[in-house]
Amino acid sequence: xxxxxxxxxxxxxxxxxxxxxxxxxxxxxxxxxxxxxxxxxxxxxxxxxxxxxxxxxxxxxxxxxxxxxxxxxxxxxxxxxxxxxxxxxxxxxxxxxxxxxxxxxxxxxxxxxxxxxxxxxxxxxxxxxxxxxxxxxxxxxxxxxxxxxxxxxxxxxxxxxxxxxxxxxxxxxxxxxxxxxxxxxxxxxxxxxxxxxxxxxxxxxxxxxxxxxxxxxxxxxxxxxxxxxxxxxxxxxxxxxxxxxxxxxxxxxxxxxxxxxxxxxxxxxxxxxxxxxx
Numbered sequence: 001x002x003x004x005x006x007x008x009x010x011x012x013x014x015x016x017x018x019x020x021x022x023x024x025x026x027x028x029x030x031x032x033x034x035x036x037x038x039x040x041x042x043x044x045x046x047x048x049x050x051x052x053x054x055x056x057x058x059x060x061x062x063x064x065x066x067x068x069x070x071x072x073x074x075x076x077x078x079x080x081x082x083x084x085x086x087x088x089x090x091x092x093x094x095x096x097x098x099x100x101x102x103x104x105x106x107x108x109x110x111x112x113x114x115x116x117x118x119x120x121x122x123x124x125x126x127x128x129x130x131x132x133x134x135x136x137x138x139x140x141x142x143x144x145x146x147x148x149x150x151x152x153x154x155x156x157x158x159x160x161x162x163x164x165x166x167x168x169x170x171x172x173x174x175x176x177x178x179x180x181x182x183x184x185x186x187x188x189x190x191x192x193x194x195x196x197x198x199x200x201x202x203x204x205x206x207x208x209x210x211x212x213x214x215x216x217x218x219x220x221x222x223x224x225x226x227x228x229x230x231x232x233x234x235x236x237x238x239x240x241x242x243x244x245x246x247x248x249x250x251x252x253x254x255x256x257x258x259x260x261x262x263x264x265x266x267x268x269x270x271x272x273x274x275x276x277x278x
Contacts (some may be wrong), residue, residue: 005173046232076175089179093246096218108180140178145171168256172247182240199225204250210243
């Protein structure tokens with residue numbers, strides 16, 4: 001009887017260890033797949049799962065509920081034939097800009113400088129429509145933040161978050177894009193960028209593309225629903241992060257957040273990520 005109980009006890013212990021090991025390996029494998037989707041160790045671009053930044057869940061849910069019922073209808077493909085520049089930017093946005101040649105890179109660099117130097121002037125942008133809700137410019141819809149719900153978002157008082165604000169609310173319909181750019185002239189560069197990605201259709205096909213400034217490697221990453229794209233922007237000519245967005249079908253919403261550097265450091269430590277940004 002004692003031998004039977006002892007054997008039963010040993011078997012039970014082994015089953016518990018086996019179950020724990022299997023579950024741990026499954027969770028570990030799942031997390032690695034999610035974290036590594038965008039990971040680039042030299043010029044860090046991370047795609048983090050929804051669960052990784054719970055501090056932003058409440059404001060993001062407010063943003064989704066505010067905009068999801070009032071998104072612009074239709075696609076932007078009908079504009080491609082009407083505006084040649086628009087179509088060129090769309091076609092280029094998921095191609096390796098290094099292979100397009102120095103003249104093309106200079107073109108987009110000049111285009112970016114022109115946009116920044118003429119902020120507020122409609123002639124400086126691919127401005128198509130401006131209505132009471134949203135503005136269509138730069139190849140995507142710039143969602144209007146002047147609503148009661150968005151103004152009331154407060155993400156500075158919970159869980160120790162400081163100096164975090166919504167910096168951009170965008171919608172990319174089919175045929176929409178953001179041309180190749182570096183943000184080199186932005187007043188918040190060098191700095192981190194954080195965008196939450198929400199796909200409005202299960203069949204959405206959209207991409208975030210970038211060039212690693214150290215290795216010169218081109219990355220074309222298909223967007224994943226409810227994830228955070230976090231990347232570091234530099235303003236040194238040798239470390240500029242060329243990047244773009246392209247939406248082929250479905251719909252892509254993105255919400256930008258300005259994150260306090262101390263929060264970024266905490267996130268990197270919490271998720272065991274070690275970016276090299278110097």
